[in-house]
Amino acid sequence: MKKDILGTFSEKGILLDPRAIDALAKMPNAAECADRIINDGENRPLVLTEEDVLRYALGTDGGVCVVREATVRLEEDREQGAPVERKVNVLKDITGNSTCVGNVIDFAKLFNDRYATLRKMLSKRRELAGLIPIAKAKKLQRDLRFAGIVNDSRTTKNGHTMIELEDETDKIQVLVMKGSRRDGDTYLKDEILGVVGALSKDGEIVIAKDIVRPDIPLRNGMTPNGSDSIVAFVSDIHIGSNTFLEKEWKRFMAWLRSSAVAKEVKYIVMPGDLVDGIGIYPGQEDELEIDDLYEQYSLLAETVKEFPDWIQLVMMPGNHDAVRLAEPQPALSGDIKDLFDSNVQFVGNPCYMEIEGRTILAYHGKSMDDFNSSVRHLNYTNPQEAMKEMLKRRHLAPIYGDKTPLAPEQKDYMVIDTIPDIFVTGHVHVCRIDEYRGVRLINASAWQSQTAFQRMHNQMPDPARVPLVHLGTGECWVEDFTS
Ligand SMILES: [Fe+2]
Known part of the structure; x- marks a missing residue:
């Protein structure tokens, strides 16, 4: 071999x-x-x-060998009448792969990896054919095509946008003219951009003709693959909080045990904030029903024992859970993991997983805090719009040094290097379903009523709802347990 x-x-x-x-x-x-x-x-x-x-x-552009193989296996099994294997394959997460010690060299490696991966994606774009390094671009006069990481972006006194881009060879100032087709867009610090432009007469800056993001190509979405399983998404349970919606949760449990549809729910993915945690924000102790972290997970373990045994559970941490806050976060481990039965699988945040031939990218969504405060049209009511911005940038959390702490791993696990069939987030406690270029977008609600923090920031949650996706057909809908 x-x-x-x-x-x-x-x-x-x-x-x-x-x-x-x-x-x-x-x-x-x-x-x-x-x-x-x-x-x-x-x-x-x-x-x-x-x-x-x-x-x-x-795969880097939507093709995942493992997934294709799983789809073929699924189709063959069905043709032969064999029972379909219930299995969640973790394709990529940080668990067990963390290498960082947190020094400057590690950060350099993280950003180099991000730049190399996204530059490669950009180099495949027709508009950017023949990308050159910035140092070389500075010596040419016109038809420049280069890529770089955004150091800074500001509005000039005349209303134009000036971006400073950097690659491994040099830095360059790029001017996006007011009224041009890319005017009004927000260029985030540390995102990777491709530029088509020409040097100004004095050779000091580049006038942009176009700004190109890695983005994802237009796709048709999920074509039927023969699976008859349903995956449900249950986010932000916040066990331990005094605003946990116990009555609604019990209604959900009763539905799982009695509904004909629920018999086909074979997987439940939980994208973070499984418990409320302790010391997450000032004054949180006043909003806790259980003020011991271990007891919160013990209660969660008891709670999930009530799920029917045909369901495979996948648990991911969020910013309230008992792992490092810096992303990517590894899976819960040790004593906490031992509290749960074997039908619970623990994964990191973010995580690429494959279930019955479908690729799912699950990310808790902490970086939405940064997207919402940086990009003009984004808000907490419509997280699906922030998710689209992530896909356009092919990155879950580009900004370093804002509200989302990033761990200096040698490889950037926040890069969206594979195009998923389903992209799910939580964190903002609303329930939304949308689609972007064939990718199903889901924000998976919460099991907590409005908190004091949300009231203060005028955020209205949309709890006690469960978005579901039929893995065979791609059909997507929401079950409501509010009443
Ligand atoms: Fe949450």
Whole structure:
């Protein structure tokens, strides 16, 4: 096997690191991944590393080898009348992979990885064919195409927008003219942009003709795959809070046990804030029913025992949970994990997972605080709009140093390198369903009534609702347990 792999690649002039050969040899779909690498044109690396192999295995533009294989398996099983395997495959999360110690070098690695991954995506865009480094662009006069990370963006006294972009070679000032087609857009600190433009006469700045984001291509969404399972999304339960909606939760439990539809609910994904936690904000103690973190998780464990046993649960932490606050957050572990039965699977935040041939990107959504305060048209009532901004930027939390703490991992786990079928968030406690270029967008409600903090900020929650997606057809709807 290893010899075959080596032979295939050496024929194409690609060298392999020994660990890359091992990684490929272990993959059930090695041939497909090898094809992807070989056919990736100029983008394919000269020396293939283990990390490259894993990146190609996950896919960078919507193709996920693992998922495609799961879909084929699902279709074959159904044709043969075999029972469908109930399984949640974690495709990517930080759990067990954290390497950061938090020094300056780590931060440099994080931003280099972000830049390299998103630049590669931009380089595939027709408008940006022939991207050049900023240092080289500064020596040319017109038809410049380059990419960089946003250092700063400001409005000039004449109402134009001036962006400072940087890459590994240099920095450059880019002017977006007032009234031009990209005027009015918000350029976030630390997002990656592509620019088409020309140098000004004095060679000091670039006048932008176009600003290009990585974005996702237009797609048709979920085509039927034969699955008859439903996945439900239950976010922000906030066990331990004195505003936990016990009556509504019991109504949901009764529905799960008695409704014919609920018999098909085979998976429940919980995108964070499982418990209310302690010391999360000043004065939280006045709003707690249970002021011990371990007891909050114990009660959660008891509560989820009431779920029917045909349901596989997936629990992810949020900013109220007992893991590090910096994102990406690893899965809950140790004593807390031991409280739960084996039908609960713990994942990190964010997490790419595959369920019956569908790719789900689940992210708690803390960065919405930054998106909402930075981008003019965004607010807490319509989180699906912030989710679209994330997809356009192919990044869940671009801004460093604002309200969302980011851990300096060597690889940027917040990059949206694979296009999901379903993108789910929580955090803002409303229930919304939308779609962006074929991706289902879901904000998964909450199980807590309006808190004092939300009242102070005039945020109206939309709790006790459960969004569901039929994995076979892609149909999406909401069950309401408010009355
Ligand atoms: Fe929450």
